Amino acid sequence: MKYVTRLVLFTLALQLLAACAPDGQITKRDVGMVAGGAAGGVAGGAIGGNDPAGRVMGTIAGVIIGAAVGGYLGSLWDDYDRKQAAYALENSPDRRQTQWQNPNTNRQATITPERTYYEPNGTPCREFTQSIYIDGRKETGRGTACRQPDGTWRIMNNQ
Structure with a gap:
C-alpha cells in the first residue's frame, strides 16, 4: 500500500x-x-x-x-516579487538577505542566496531561502534556482 x-x-x-x-x-x-x-x-x-x-x-x-x-x-508572488528575487539571485552575495515590500500587495518578502555552484556545463545555480509574510505570519521555504541562457532564473526545486 x-x-x-x-x-x-x-x-x-x-x-x-x-x-x-x-x-x-x-x-x-x-x-x-x-x-x-x-x-x-x-x-x-x-x-x-x-x-x-x-x-x-x-x-x-x-x-x-x-x-x-x-x-x-x-x-501570492506577482511579477514585482519575481523581479526582486531575480535581482537578488543575480547580484547578492551568498548569505546576504535581500528584503522588499511589494507595492501591489503590501506584503513583505525576503530571499537569501545560501550557496552558489556551477553545473558541469557552466550554468550558475544558487540554493536559497525565501520568506513571505502573509497577514503577519512568516512562511519560509528553500529551493534552488539556475540561470537560463536568456538571463532569467528558473526555480529547479523548492521545499
Missing part, C-alpha cells in the same frame, strides 16, 4: 505540474501546488490510519487540499 500511495502522489504531482506549465515555464504557483500536494498527501496518508482504504482516501484528500493551499501561497 505504501508504494500505491507514492505512485498516486507522484502521478498527481506530475499532472499538476504539466497542467500548469503549458509554455514550459514553471511558476511559483506551480511549485506551490506540487509541494503542497506532496506534503498534503503525506500528511493525509498518516492521518488515514492503519486502514488501507482510510490511508488512500486521506492521501487523496491531502493532495487536493495541499495543492490548493500551496498554489494559493505560490500565487
